[in-house]
Amino acid sequence: MSRSIAEKRAAFRALHEQGCFMLPNPWDTGSARYLEGLGFKALATTSSGFAWSLGQADNTVARDLILAHLRDMVASTDLPVNADFENGYASDANGVAESVRLAVATGVAGLSIEDSTGNADEPLFSIDVAVERMHAARKAIDATGGDTLLVGRAENFFAGRPDLEDTIARLKAYSDAGADCLYAPGITTREQIAAVVAAVAPKPVNLLVGSVSDFTIQEIAALGVRRVSVGGGLARAAWGGFMRAAESLAKGRFDGFEGAAPGKTLNAQFGG
Structure with missing residues (x-):
C-alpha cells in the first residue's frame, strides 16, 4: 500500500467537507480490492456481511475477530476504511x-458507534448512557491524535422504534458529544432525510441505501446527505447468487451458474 494511515484519514475527512460520495461496504479483502478497482474513494466494513462469511448471525462476532478483520481490510487497500463497529x-x-482505542490502532479512517444494546426487551441505551458512551469514544480517539472520524448512530428505526423526534434528539446529542458524522439507518423518505440533515447541520449525514431504491445519488445529494453506504447490501447480493446456484445443484441442475463471473476476469482483477 502506498498511502500512509495518516494520509488515508486526511483524505477521508476531506470527503465529508462537500458534495456526496458513495461508501460501499465490502465484506472481505477480495471484495474490497474489487471496489477499489472501480474507482470508489473510500470503503466501509459491514458487520453483517463479515458475520455471514463466518457462518454467524450479525451482532454475534467477537471483538477480537472484528479487530483482526479491520486490520486485514485496512491492509488490503489504499482507500480509507470506515469501521462498522x-x-x-x-x-x-x-x-x-x-x-475504540483498539479499533483506531488497526488503521481505520473512521468508525461508527451505535446506541443499540443487543437486548430485545430494551434495544436502545437511554440517551444519557448513549451520550456517555459517545463521549468516551470521542476521548479515546482524541487521545490517539484525533484524526479518526467518529460516526454516531441512532438505531431507533432498526430497533423497531421508528420515532423520528427521538432519533433526531439522539443524533444532536451525539453530535454535541463529539461525533463528526451522524447516521440513522432505516430512515427512507425525503422528509425524514431532510429533517435529519437540517437538525445536525453543518455536520455530515450518512444515509443507508441497502436495497433497491428509487433514489439516485444526485437526488440524495440534493437533500444534503454527504455519504451513502449500503450496509450488507453487496454481501446479500453475493449470497443471493451463491444460494441460487447452490439450490440448483441440490436439485441436480447446473443452470444456477448462469451469470457467474469468468475466472479469467477475477484472476486479472486480483493478479494486477
Whole structure:
C-alpha cells in the first residue's frame, strides 16, 4: 500500500467537507480490492456481511475477530476504511473507550458507534448512557491524535422504534458529544432525510441505501446527505447468487451458474 494511515484519514475527512460520495461496504479483502478497482474513494466494513462469511448471525462476532478483520481490510487497500463497529462491543463507557482505542490502532479512517444494546426487551441505551458512551469514544480517539472520524448512530428505526423526534434528539446529542458524522439507518423518505440533515447541520449525514431504491445519488445529494453506504447490501447480493446456484445443484441442475463471473476476469482483477 502506498498511502500512509495518516494520509488515508486526511483524505477521508476531506470527503465529508462537500458534495456526496458513495461508501460501499465490502465484506472481505477480495471484495474490497474489487471496489477499489472501480474507482470508489473510500470503503466501509459491514458487520453483517463479515458475520455471514463466518457462518454467524450479525451482532454475534467477537471483538477480537472484528479487530483482526479491520486490520486485514485496512491492509488490503489504499482507500480509507470506515469501521462498522456496532455498539463498541461494550455496555459501559470505559469498555467503549478501550474498544475504540483498539479499533483506531488497526488503521481505520473512521468508525461508527451505535446506541443499540443487543437486548430485545430494551434495544436502545437511554440517551444519557448513549451520550456517555459517545463521549468516551470521542476521548479515546482524541487521545490517539484525533484524526479518526467518529460516526454516531441512532438505531431507533432498526430497533423497531421508528420515532423520528427521538432519533433526531439522539443524533444532536451525539453530535454535541463529539461525533463528526451522524447516521440513522432505516430512515427512507425525503422528509425524514431532510429533517435529519437540517437538525445536525453543518455536520455530515450518512444515509443507508441497502436495497433497491428509487433514489439516485444526485437526488440524495440534493437533500444534503454527504455519504451513502449500503450496509450488507453487496454481501446479500453475493449470497443471493451463491444460494441460487447452490439450490440448483441440490436439485441436480447446473443452470444456477448462469451469470457467474469468468475466472479469467477475477484472476486479472486480483493478479494486477
